[in-house]
Structures are given as structure tokens and as C-alpha cells.
Amino acid sequence: MTFRDVSQVRRIASIGGGPIGGGWTAFFLSRGFDVTSYLHEPAEEPAFRSIVETAWQSLVELGLAPGASLDRLSITSDLGAAVGDADFVQESAPEILNVKQALYKSLGEIVPADVIISSSTSGLTMTDIQRDCSTPGRTVVGHPFNPPYLLALVEIVGGDRTDPQAVGWARDFYLQCGKQPVVLNRDIPGFIATRLQEALWREALHMVANGEATPEQIDTALINGPGPRLALMGQCMAFHVACGEGGMATNLDQFGPALKLPWTRLQAPELTKELRDAMVEGCDGMAAGRHFEELARQRDRGLVAILKAVRDVHGPAGDNHREEETP
Numbered sequence: 001m002t003f004r005d006v007s008q009v010r011r012i013a014s015i016g017g018g019p020i021g022g023g024w025t026a027f028f029l030s031r032g033f034d035v036t037s038y039l040h041e042p043a044e045e046p047a048f049r050s051i052v053e054t055a056w057q058s059l060v061e062l063g064l065a066p067g068a069s070l071d072r073l074s075i076t077s078d079l080g081a082a083v084g085d086a087d088f089v090q091e092s093a094p095e096i097l098n099v100k101q102a103l104y105k106s107l108g109e110i111v112p113a114d115v116i117i118s119s120s121t122s123g124l125t126m127t128d129i130q131r132d133c134s135t136p137g138r139t140v141v142g143h144p145f146n147p148p149y150l151l152a153l154v155e156i157v158g159g160d161r162t163d164p165q166a167v168g169w170a171r172d173f174y175l176q177c178g179k180q181p182v183v184l185n186r187d188i189p190g191f192i193a194t195r196l197q198e199a200l201w202r203e204a205l206h207m208v209a210n211g212e213a214t215p216e217q218i219d220t221a222l223i224n225g226p227g228p229r230l231a232l233m234g235q236c237m238a239f240h241v242a243c244g245e246g247g248m249a250t251n252l253d254q255f256g257p258a259l260k261l262p263w264t265r266l267q268a269p270e271l272t273k274e275l276r277d278a279m280v281e282g283c284d285g286m287a288a289g290r291h292f293e294e295l296a297r298q299r300d301r302g303l304v305a306i307l308k309a310v311r312d313v314h315g316p317a318g319d320n321h322r323e324e325e326t327p
């Protein structure tokens with residue numbers, strides 16, 4: 001199958017008016033594309049515009065592409081009109097399998113067959129999503145990390161009936177947009193980043209459940225310890241560098257045998273009412289009465305500063321990062 005030339009993409013259809021659809025819309029506008037956003041409910045428009053406008057403030061700080069403008073946004077609740085002249089479709093509909101399956105059934109018929117459709121899904125497989133789609137070859141997962149307008153990662157994987165060329169196309173397209181694509185070797189639950197995040201989350205819940213640490217202690221440890229380092233160096237390289245001359249070999253040979261216990265000691269914690277209440281109370285305490293929108297704005301301001309600092313060290317995402325091979 002031949003797909004549209006990546007460099008010729010001008011118009012993007014973004015499906016979904018939630019935080020992810022809104023975030024993608026702002027991001028693509030900031031890269032100078034024309035974006036048509038499909039809102040399932042017209043009444044969502046004020047909330048959707050607020051998401052886009054909030055994201056825009058951070059994107060302006062980071063620098064817009066030539067010609068980028070909020071004026072290049074159109075909004076419609078007519079799916080056919082949203083995707084009819086799109087060169088690329090980013091789908092961020094609810095994480096409900098039968099909703100996505102019905103949507104891909106329609107999209108499979110109304111989106112021209114040489115246009116890639118990419119799903120933001122964080123937990124469903126493309127094999128399941130594309131089940132009823134008549135043109136599944138061009139459907140891929142393009143999973144962003146929240147907030148999608150600031151974090152560069154996009155994890156890409158196809159389903160059983162996806163054309164491998166569509167996976168390569170998506171990788172090239174996201175890279176061209178300034179994202180950092182990672183093509184997965186195979187479809188695994190949680191992809192890479194969410195799976196790692198889940199491991200951290202599981203341990204945090206264990207510590208709270210066992211009375212070993214409060215949510216505040218856990219977050220204080222993270223943001224003053226691994227957090228800043230992780231912005232620059234992943235877990236593997238951080239341990240490689242930490243072991244001096246011997247690097248990762250020393251790390252595994254020396255500490256490996258002792259790691260079996262922490263790796264196997266814990267199973268998934270029981271989500272009891274006590275654990276739930278302790279987590280909620282701890283987080284409410286840290287929020288100290290601040291509304292989630294204020295916390296999100298604060299997060300975004302900090303992320304913009306971090307991204308600028310990381311850019312000074314590594315260069316912009318997509319320019320010099322390692323490209324993954326299409327499997």
C-alpha cells in the first residue's frame with residue numbers, strides 16, 4: 001500500500017475533545033498544520049477550547065513553527081467533514097473498546113485509504129480496535145504521554161492487520177513534527193513507558209499500604225532523587241554511569257544476585273479502603289486546596305523550563321535522538 005508523502009501532510013483531523021484530543025490539537029496547530037477537531041458532543045466546545053488555549057500558552061513559550069496559529073483550527077461534530085480532506089488522523093476517543101471498534105468501522109470507510117489513522121489508546125491493542133475496520137492496513141497506535149503537547153514520546157505499534165509500512169510512516173511523521181517516536185518490537189500491555197510507570201506506582205502503593213511511607217514522602221523522594229536525573233538519562237544509562245569504569249557489567253555482576261529479592265518479593269497490592277483513603281488524603285494534603293487546573297498549569301510551567309534545559313543538553317526531540325528501526 002502506498003501512503004501519502006509524509007512531507008506533504010498539511011491537514012490533520014483530531015478526534016476527541018478530552019485532554020488528549022485537545023492536547024494533540026494544540027500540538028499540531030503549534031507545528032503549523034491546519035487542524036479539524038471532531039467533537040462528539042457540540043456542547044464540549046467551551047471546555048475543549050479551554051484545553052487548547054491553556055496548552056497554547058506553553059507551546060508559545062517553547063516556540064511555534066512558522067505560520068502556526070490558533071486560527072487554523074476548525075471544529076465540527078460531523079465526522080465525515082472532519083476527516084474528509086485530512087492527510088492524517090489522530091484518534092483520541094474514549095478508552096472503550098466497542099466505541100473505538102465502531103469508530104474504526106466508520107473511519108475505515110470514510111477516510112481515504114492512503115491516509116494513516118493513529119490511535120492514542122493507552123491500553124487497548126490495535127488488533128482489537130481494527131477488528132471491524134475494512135481498511136486496517138493503515139491503522140496504528142500512536143500513544144502519547146500526558147500532556148501530549150509537551151512530552152515528546154509517542155509509542156508506535158501496529159495490529160495483526162497493520163501494514164508494516166504504516167508503522168514506518170507514523171514514525172517518520174511524528175519525528176518530522178518534533179516528537180520522539182519509539183516503535184515497539186511487539187504489542188505489549190502498557191507499551192514501554194506506562195509499564196515502567198506502573199512498576200513505580202505499584203511500589204508506591206505497597207509502601208503506603210504497609211505504613212512504610214506517606215504519599216508526600218514518596219513524591220519528595222522522587223522529585224529530589226530520580227526525577228531530575230530521569231529527564232536527562234534513562235534508568236539503564238543512569239546505572240551504567242553510576243558504576244564508573246565497569247559500567248553496566250559491574251552493576252549486574254556485583255548487585256545482580258541481591259536484586260532477586262526486591263524483584264520478586266512483592267505482588268500487586270490489595271486496593272483496600274484504607275489504602276485508597278491514605279492515598280487520597282496524602283494527595284489532597286499536597287494539593288493544599290489548589291484546584292487541578294492550577295496544579296496542571298504549575299506542572300506545565302515547570303515542564304516548559306525542564307524541556308528548555310534538556311534542549312540545551314540534547315537538542316530538540318526528533319533532531320538528534322536515536323531513531324528506532326521498524327520491526
Ligand SMILES: NC(=O)c1ccc[n+]([C@@H]2O[C@H](COP(=O)([O-])OP(=O)(O)OC[C@H]3O[C@@H](n4cnc5c(N)ncnc54)[C@H](O)[C@@H]3O)[C@@H](O)[C@H]2O)c1
Nearest residue numbers: 016017018019020021040092093094095120121122144146
Ligand atoms: N488521559 C491520559 O492521561 C491519556 C494518556 C495517553 C493516552 N490516552 C488515551 O487517549 C484517548 C483519549 O483520552 P482522554 O483522557 O482524552 O479521554 P476522554 O474520555 O476524556 O475524552 C474522549 C473524547 O471522545 C469523545 N467521544 C465520545 N464518544 C465518541 C465517539 N463515538 N467517537 C469519537 N469521539 C467520541 C468524548 O466526547 C470526549 O471528548 C484514550 O484512548 C486514552 O486511553 C489518555
